[in-house]
Amino acid sequence: xxxxxxxxxxxxxxxxxxxxxxxxxxxxxxxxxxxxxxxxxxxxxxxxxxxxxxxxxxxxxxxxxxxxxxxxxxxxxxxxxxxxxxxxxxxxxxxxxxxxxxxxxxxxxxxxxxxxxxxxxxxxxxxxxxxxxxxxxxxxxxxxxxxxxxxxxxxxxxxxxxxxxxxxxxxxxxxxxxxxxxxxxxxxxxxxxxxxxxxxxxxxxxxxxxxxxxxxxxxxxxxxxxxxxxxxxxxxxxxxxxxxxxxxxxxxxxxxxxxxxxxxxxxxxxxxxxxxxxxxxxxxxxxxxxxxxxxxxxxxxxxxxxxxxxxxxxxxxxxxxxxx
Amino acid sequence: xxxxxxxxxxxxxxxxxxxxxxxxxxxxxxxxxxxxxxxxxxxxxxxxxxxxxxxxxxxxxxxxxxxxxxxxxxxxxxxxxxxxxxxxxxxxxxxxxxxxxxxxxxxxxxxxxxxxxxxxxxxxxxxxxxxxxxxxxxxxxxxxxxxxxxxxxxxxxxxxxxxxxxxxxxxxxxxxxxxxxxxxxxxxxxxxxxxxxxxxxxxxxxxxxxxxxxxxxxxxxxxxxxxxxxxxxxxxxxxxxxxxxxxxxxxxxxxxxxx
Numbered sequence: 001x002x003x004x005x006x007x008x009x010x011x012x013x014x015x016x017x018x019x020x021x022x023x024x025x026x027x028x029x030x031x032x033x034x035x036x037x038x039x040x041x042x043x044x045x046x047x048x049x050x051x052x053x054x055x056x057x058x059x060x061x062x063x064x065x066x067x068x069x070x071x072x073x074x075x076x077x078x079x080x081x082x083x084x085x086x087x088x089x090x091x092x093x094x095x096x097x098x099x100x101x102x103x104x105x106x107x108x109x110x111x112x113x114x115x116x117x118x119x120x121x122x123x124x125x126x127x128x129x130x131x132x133x134x135x136x137x138x139x140x141x142x143x144x145x146x147x148x149x150x151x152x153x154x155x156x157x158x159x160x161x162x163x164x165x166x167x168x169x170x171x172x173x174x175x176x177x178x179x180x181x182x183x184x185x186x187x188x189x190x191x192x193x194x195x196x197x198x199x200x201x202x203x204x205x206x207x208x209x210x211x212x213x214x215x216x217x218x219x220x221x222x223x224x225x226x227x228x229x230x231x232x233x234x235x236x237x238x239x240x241x242x243x244x245x246x247x248x249x250x251x252x253x254x255x256x257x258x259x260x261x262x263x264x265x266x267x268x269x270x271x272x273x274x275x276x277x278x279x280x281x282x283x284x285x286x287x288x289x290x291x292x293x294x295x296x297x298x299x300x301x302x303x304x305x306x307x308x309x310x311x312x313x314x315x316x317x318x319x320x321x322x323x324x
Numbered sequence: 325x326x327x328x329x330x331x332x333x334x335x336x337x338x339x340x341x342x343x344x345x346x347x348x349x350x351x352x353x354x355x356x357x358x359x360x361x362x363x364x365x366x367x368x369x370x371x372x373x374x375x376x377x378x379x380x381x382x383x384x385x386x387x388x389x390x391x392x393x394x395x396x397x398x399x400x401x402x403x404x405x406x407x408x409x410x411x412x413x414x415x416x417x418x419x420x421x422x423x424x425x426x427x428x429x430x431x432x433x434x435x436x437x438x439x440x441x442x443x444x445x446x447x448x449x450x451x452x453x454x455x456x457x458x459x460x461x462x463x464x465x466x467x468x469x470x471x472x473x474x475x476x477x478x479x480x481x482x483x484x485x486x487x488x489x490x491x492x493x494x495x496x497x498x499x500x501x502x503x504x505x506x507x508x509x510x511x512x513x514x515x516x517x518x519x520x521x522x523x524x525x526x527x528x529x530x531x532x533x534x535x536x537x538x539x540x541x542x543x544x545x546x547x548x549x550x551x552x553x554x555x556x557x558x559x560x561x562x563x564x565x566x567x568x569x570x571x572x573x574x575x576x577x578x579x580x581x582x583x
Binding site for chain 1: 392403499
């Protein structure tokens with residue numbers, strides 16, 4: 001089967017070996033700021049991947065800053081990208097996208113302006129959640145592809161960039177999915193130390209593979225903890241320091257997304273955003289107010305209820321309202 | 325007979341297909357409600373998994389995202405998306421539960437786009453997400469969707485998720501794992517299955533008060549009808565009580581219109 005999708009990133013594993021050979025493995029202080037990291041580590045035309053799951057454990061502060069700094073022509077991995085995709089669409093930051101799931105907020109609905117933007121201004125290649133996961137995994141393994149048994153026989157396969165191969169052992173038909181090595185990944189975590197050692201609670205989604213696959217890795221964390229947190233309990237290390245380039249402490253940093261075991265989604269705010277997307281003028285005002293007119297993430301958080309809101313979202317997270 | 329709405333009959337009927345001890349990967353909405361109802365009423369050992377990594381949570385309230393905290397509430401394990409997808413590929417998952425904007429007579433599903441030009445769709449939808457993986461790798465694909473001729477079309481604009489593709493043998497020919505494929509389609513009008521010989525959709529039962537003609541009128545292709553079509557057993561008192569009081573007390577799903 002001839003497939004029609006483009007591969008937006010380089011897949012030569014020897015080029016990547018050279019890159020990872022040169023990448024510093026020193027355990028040094030990597031703490032920085034959101035403004036600095038976005039201006040220095042995220043460039044126009046870069047291919048970017050976001051950790052978490054669209055509205056779960058997302059690095060909102062960095063996403064807003066990408067929009068504020070007006071980054072353009074980014075490639076993007078739409079690996080169930082819901083609110084993260086919605087934010088980048090607000091700044092028209094993306095021009096190409098590997099899609100498994102974008103422009104939808106799952107059970108909440110479809111953001112209309114984001115959809116219009118994708119329909120008209122973004123070039124895309126089709127994938128699925130499994131195949132984007134496995135593309136990251138292929139990269140994490142230092143390979144150029146992995147064989148898979150999904151997408152066969154469908155238009156999803158046809159409009160992807162897979163190649164049909166035959167298993168050399170069983171003779172079975174398979175698809176080879178190309179490795180995906182992003183230029184930069186941004187992952188929000190529960191705890192990190194100043195060196196970048198990071199701890200994620202709950203589901204990992206694809207983040208351990210993504211951390212290994214990316215050339216540069218930015219970590220935002222709910223809190224910075226002493227290195228002993230990892231030294232005393234090495235099983236706490238979900239992502240080790242030598243993969244990480246920058247660490248930024250952003251309390252409540254996944255808001256309005258969900259941070260498992262900390263706070264739930266701000267459904268009200270996400271609905272207000274969805275509603276604003278129904279009308280171009282309202283949308284413009286909403287984005288001005290919530291992104292461009294906020295100097296930083298903290299201003300955005302305070303604008304939408306601040307600590308009092310976070311207390312409520314924590315109660316919802318723990319189902320405290322439901323207890324007898 | 326109890327009063328019930330379309331969502332309630334779809335969820336109740338769907339829950340009866342999930343036998344005790346089976347494994348299922350579910351999304352949000354109606355399918356999740358059906359799995360929750362099945363677990364509370366028919367299948368206490370139903371293994372529920374979520375594609376973002378949540379395994380066997382105690383579902384106390386309805387998830388909004390297949391990765392939100394509800395999918396890991398008191399879970400047995402919180403793992404990763406590749407881990408779940410690899411379980412599907414390994415043959416561990418019996419059922420998956422899907423929807424879509426369009427479906428054809430072979431159960432092929434479209435959740436990607438409307439139009440003919442891929443790069444310039446008339447309407448773009450979110451895309452496969454995990455749907456193609458589920459439909460390719462789970463043993464049995466269940467579909468829950470409202471029935472109309474706009475949705476049940478002769479040809480889907482885009483095959484996001486494989487049904488029986490072009491008919492008998494096509495899945496195997498494409499390289500998909502043998503023994504997998506569409507199983508039932510549960511709509512607001514009927515329960516549909518698939519003919520073993522032709523792999524085409526057939527009517528298995530019609531809901532109380534609905535005629536075969538109505539079902540056919542709301543379908544954009546010819547459904548197979550064999551003999552006298554039985555009437556679906558309506559939601560029982562117990563199903564409705566648990567659905568309304570325990571599964572969806574806020575009526576987030578059952579309060580929706582099935583359209």
